[in-house]
Amino acid sequence: MGYGSHRYFWKAFRKLDTLPKTCVFTWRVGHKILPKNVKIASIRKGFDKGCPRYGAEAETLIHALKDCPTSCVVLSLGGWSMSFISKKYDHYIN
Secondary structure (H helix, E strand, C coil): CCCHHHHHHHHHCCCCCCHHHHHHHHHHHHHCCCHHHHHHHHHCCCCCCCCCCEEEEEHHHHHHHHCCHHHHHHHHHHHHHHHHHHCCCCCCCC
C-alpha cells in the first residue's frame, strides 16, 4: 500500500460516524504506536517483551489483538469467523 493509499484510508476513516476513542485506537494501531511490551522493550532496556498473561515470547500488537486466547474468545463472540482469526497477518492495516 503506497503513501497515497494510506492518506485515502485515513481521510475516509475520519468521515465514519464512530466514537472518537475508536478513531484514536485505530490511528494508533495503523501507526504501530500502541504500548505493547515489544514496543516498550525497544525503548526501555531490560523490559520484558513477553506476554504477561499467557507467556507468549513477544507481546506484539497482532498477538494482543488477535492471537492472545482472550482476544480469540472476544473476536469469536463478536461473530468473527475462526478462519479469519486463525489467518496469519504480516501488517496491521493492508
